[in-house]
Amino acid sequence: MTKKQSSDQRVSVLVVEDEESFVDALTVGLGREGFDVTIARDGQLAMTSFAEGHFDVVLLDLMLPKVSGLDVCRAIRSQSSVPIIVVSAKGEEVDMVLMLEIGADDYVTKPYRLRELVARIRAVLRRRHDFDELASDELITLGNIRMDIDARRLYVNDEEIKLRKKEFALLRLLLENPGRVLTREVLIDRVWGSDYVGDTKTLDVHIKRLRTLIEDEPKNPTHITTVRGVGYRYEVVKG
């Protein structure tokens, strides 16, 4: 019997954390939010727990005894596509681009608010759910944005917006990964590939143009947000 079958409705979270105060707060806080919480206090236990259980999401502290969070992330990602949210301590030297490249879905920095953490967990789960739905549906609808991939059309508030080829590809990539930080490297590689020459501003110019087309206030974007020094994220807006 797997854990998944015995608790179908509940989201199962593997919390990899060695600081007792965080362990206590997360056990209580996430439990109250209706999550099933399993604690692993070092990197080795994290990998054992992951192999033995079935988890919907992994919350992974980076500074861990025995095996580092970085290595745990790599190991889990090599065998599973489970969403991973990385947790780093304030002031810790963390290469976020590297974290995202080795497969973390998102990250938070300590100290964080439980409410923020829960929102991030729900966002990665929603993204996974949306992604599963997308597998059989070529129509993406997020809030007031609707993209028909087959017909290569975009609608904002039911009005068609004309996009150039690269703009469409870029927005599609963002829409297909709602709530997820996409690094500049990933965006450039997936949209331009070897066509991308020289000017590193090209990506930003395209983002800027997309914002003028889909944002209510392009200078204060709520859909496509900038993750400074890392890349961009398409925000999942509630409702």
Ligand code: CA
């Ligand atoms: Ca730690």
